[in-house]
Amino acid sequence: MxxxxxxxxxxxxxxxxxxxxxxxxxxxxxxxxxxxTARYRSATGETWSGDGEMPEWLKQAISAGQSPKHFAVDGTASQCHAAARRKTDWREDPFAGTRLATVHPSSAHAL
Missing domain, CATH: 1.20.890 (cAMP-dependent Protein Kinase, Chain A)
Incomplete structure (x- = not known):
């Protein structure tokens, strides 16, 4: 426009x-x-309240094997992922933040 x-x-x-x-x-x-009022949100920001016909973006995601819970706005899926991230304590990892933490294993022999 x-x-x-x-x-x-x-x-x-x-x-x-x-x-x-x-x-x-x-x-x-x-x-x-x-x-x-939105119960589901896509990665592009499209929402669906759960009423009426399921939108095409959610139909496609489900047919591709994605769980509808992944798109839930209430945060159940994101809360599970956040809880898993909180359990990891990177403070004791001697390589966290160093170049060794970012080198791909297949290229490690070239060092």
Whole structure:
């Protein structure tokens, strides 16, 4: 979209919001409420509330073998991954942060 068209749309929206009495706080609250109703979110930010027909992006992911829990907004899958990361204590690893930690094993013999 070109800048002139974008500016025209923004001006129209601001004018209509002023006519109806909608402020930026109202828009932010509505957006936050919309985000809270989403039960699934794709990597690109698309959401689905779980009502109605399943969106194509989720159908494709499931048919490719991905679990719907992976896309759950409530964070059950991400909480499991975060808990697993917290259990690893890298402070005692003598190679953490060094070049040895980043060298691929197949190229290690070349050193």
């Amino acid at each position: 070109d800048q002139r068209k974008r500016d025209s749309i923004v001006a129209y929206l601001r004018r209509r919001m002023a006519e109806v009495g909608i402020g930026l706080d109202d828009v932010a609250a509505a957006m936050a409420q919309d985000e809270n």
